[in-house]
Amino acid sequence: MRHAHRVEVVRAAEAELMARLPEGTLMRRAATGLAVTCARLLTRRRGRVYGSRVVVLAGSGDNGGDALYAGAELARRGARVTAVLLAPGRAHGGGLAALRAAHGRVVVEQEIGLADFSCADLVLDGIVGIGGRGGLRPEAEPYARAARTGPVVAVDVPSGVDADTGEVAGAALRADVTVCFGTYKPGLLIDPGASYAGAVQLVGIGLELPPAGVVALQHADVAALLPVPGAESDKYRRGVVGVAAGSARYPGAALLAVAGALRGGAGAVRYVGTAAEEVVRGFPETLVTEGGPAGAGRVQAWVVGPGGGEGADRALAEALAADVPVLVDADGLTELARLGPGALAGRTAPTLLTPHTGEAARLLAGAGGDGGTRSEQARPPAADELAAARLATARRLAAAYRATVLLKGSTTVVADPPPASGRGYPHGAVRVNPTGTAWLATAGSGDVLAGLAGSLLAAGLSAPDAAAVAAYLHGLAARRTAAVPGAPVTASEVAAALPAVWNDVRAGEAPEPRSRTSGGTGT
Ligand SMILES: NC(=O)C1=CN([C@@H]2O[C@H](COP(=O)(O)OP(=O)(O)OC[C@H]3O[C@@H](n4cnc5c(N)ncnc54)[C@H](OP(=O)(O)O)[C@@H]3O)[C@@H](O)[C@H]2O)[C@@H](O)CC1
Ligand SMILES: Nc1ncnc2c1ncn2[C@@H]1O[C@H](COP(=O)(O)OP(=O)(O)O)[C@@H](O)[C@H]1O
Numbered sequence: 001m002r003h004a005h006r007v008e009v010v011r012a013a014e015a016e017l018m019a020r021l022p023e024g025t026l027m028r029r030a031a032t033g034l035a036v037t038c039a040r041l042l043t044r045r046r047g048r049v050y051g052s053r054v055v056v057l058a059g060s061g062d063n064g065g066d067a068l069y070a071g072a073e074l075a076r077r078g079a080r081v082t083a084v085l086l087a088p089g090r091a092h093g094g095g096l097a098a099l100r101a102a103h104g105r106v107v108v109e110q111e112i113g114l115a116d117f118s119c120a121d122l123v124l125d126g127i128v129g130i131g132g133r134g135g136l137r138p139e140a141e142p143y144a145r146a147a148r149t150g151p152v153v154a155v156d157v158p159s160g161v162d163a164d165t166g167e168v169a170g171a172a173l174r175a176d177v178t179v180c181f182g183t184y185k186p187g188l189l190i191d192p193g194a195s196y197a198g199a200v201q202l203v204g205i206g207l208e209l210p211p212a213g214v215v216a217l218q219h220a221d222v223a224a225l226l227p228v229p230g231a232e233s234d235k236y237r238r239g240v241v242g243v244a245a246g247s248a249r250y251p252g253a254a255l256l257a258v259a260g261a262l263r264g265g266a267g268a269v270r271y272v273g274t275a276a277e278e279v280v281r282g283f284p285e286t287l288v289t290e291g292g293p294a295g296a297g298r299v300q301a302w303v304v305g306p307g308g309g310e311g312a313d314r315a316l317a318e319a320l321a322a323d324v325p326v327l328v329d330a331d332g333l334t335e336l337a338r339l340g341p342g343a344l345a346g347r348t349a350p351t352l353l354t355p356h357t358g359e360a361a362r363l364l365a366g367a368g369g370d371g372g373t374r375s376e377q378a379r380p381p382a383a384d385e386l387a388a389a390r391l392a393t394a395r396r397l398a399a400a401y402r403a404t405v406l407l408k409g410s411t412t413v414v415a416d417p418p419p420a421s422g423r424g425y426p427h428g429a430v431r432v433n434p435t436g437t438a439w440l441a442t443a444g445s446g447d448v449l450a451g452l453a454g455s456l457l458a459a460g461l462s463a464p465d466a467a468a469v470a471a472y473l474h475g476l477a478a479r480r481t482a483a484v485p486g487a488p489v490t491a492s493e494v495a496a497a498l499p500a501v502w503n504d505v506r507a508g509e510a511p512e513p514r515s516r517t518s519g520g521t522g523t
């Protein structure tokens with residue numbers, strides 16, 4: 001599990017630890033970890049550190065201090081280090097002295113051409129870290145846009161990325177590697193910030209931290225959550241998932257949701273809807289029932305809405321009336337947005353909403369724009385604004401509907417509603433998904449995800465576990481299924497690859513590293 005903490009929490013842990021240690025200890029630990037990574041990258045690129053050209057971009061805070069100290073360590077090993085001071089006169093005094101003592105060169109911005117930056121063997125981004133406010137400043141923007149040949153190593157956070165949220169206001173430094181200290185920051189795991197961070201490495205500095213508000217499951221965490229039938233299991237004990245999906249216009253959505261559901265660990269899939277004939281032809285193992293969810297017999301969880309068309313309102317009402325977990329997707333969400341959060345008010349069983357940002361915009365508008373009452377009409381949020389602020393969007397929706405929310409797109413975010421007491425930290429737990437590829441943005445892949453997550457719910461996983469495990473497997477399946485890495489995939493292929501990735505996860509096969517060309521980490 002990767003744990004990510006807010007800046008405020010990191011600061012508190014830092015203060016507590018610093019009070020017990022000699023001054024400068026934490027920065028020395030951070031800078032040493034940073035220098036080790038840089039030396040490894042330089043050795044890979046040039047065979048050795050000695051003689052390599054390193055540019056340090058140093059801002060006015062401790063982030064610049066880390067970069068200057070790391071630059072000094074590289075200079076001591078023979079690297080030709082040039083530090084560019086973006087806030088001359090305010091650079092970290094100790095770091096500057098260390099770099100000068102190691103015969104590093106120190107210049108101000110006007111004294112170095114972008115050409116020197118562009119041909120460096122390695123650039124250290126120490127412009128700003130967790131103390132950053134309001135995006136990159138004008139003096140730093142040319143570095144964000146300049147071409148470069150060597151890797152950029154971000155210190156703690158890529159400058160310009162909001163550490164708490166992953167939001168990027170304007171330009172930001174695009175890193176190949178980010179070396180972060182003490183804990184991951186949410187902004188390193190959530191797009192757009194995550195896509196600026198490259199490969200993220202954590203350097204422990206001894207912070208004692210409380211449980212993390214944001215986590216990313218890894219292979220072993222997912223493996224531990226996968227349902228496994230016991231010796232006494234039968235198909236009903238394994239869980240029956242009901243799928244109310246598809247319509248005359250979108251029969252394929254029913255097939256794809258069922259395809260996902262059949263691979264999610266439930267013992268049986270029960271289908272209700274107008275595409276029963278097509279479903280049985282495609283998947284003879286499906287149980288089909290006439291009418292809506294109300295008359296369908298016992299199920300342990302419902303999936304409502306993929307391709308649901310005009311029948312989605314009835315299916316939603318009947319599924320929500322059942323005292324079992326309900327996953328609401330697609331047309332079910334459009335109907336829920338029309339009804340507003342009150343439609344979930346009487347439910348005691350878990351509800352899982354799986355919107356993309358367009359549906360999230362409708363849901364927020366249905367909740368009164370800001371999650372308040374419907375009479376407080378605010379400007380309806382636009383989908384692209386919500387995509388740029390994925391963490392806040394998922395949290396707002398979870399709070400407004402008091403349901404678990406899986407927000408789809410580049411970095412899928414799963415948010416729980418805040419605790420009912422309203423005391424303490426004002427947000428519920430959040431999981432972010434580290435697998436996936438932008439090729440998942442293909443028609444029908446969301447239907448597969450809905451079926452898969454619903455099946456995991458029926459098999460007994462909690463709503464946040466089912467959502468996070470489904471997103472993880474779905475993202476891995478998309479990566480695995482491409483005939484050539486990075487090639488397009490179809491939703492049917494994603495569904496067909498699920499058993500193989502299930503086995504990979506159980507066997508502990510490492511996932512592929514994230515790939516820029518495949519368009520990010522999220523599903
Ligand atoms: N926490 C820990 O445990 C440890 C933390 N460590 C390190 O310390 C870092 C945090 O250092 P920090 O607190 O000095 O803040 P930092 O990120 O350097 O930025 C603040 C400075 O930047 C300025 N500034 C603000 N916004 C800006 C912008 N948009 N663009 C440009 N400049 C901007 C602002 O000045 P202003 O100009 O606003 O007056 C202020 O001077 C952390 O990320 C990690 O690297 C490690 O050494 C070890 C343990
Ligand atoms: N840019 C992206 N990067 C990664 N995954 C994405 C991206 N855009 C969409 N996805 C994923 O693709 C799937 C699309 O689902 P959805 O929008 O519901 O499509 P459909 O309605 O056609 O099934 C989701 O799992 C979503 O997270």
Ligand SMILES: [K+]
Pocket residue numbers: 063125126127128129154155156157158159
């Ligand atoms: K930085």
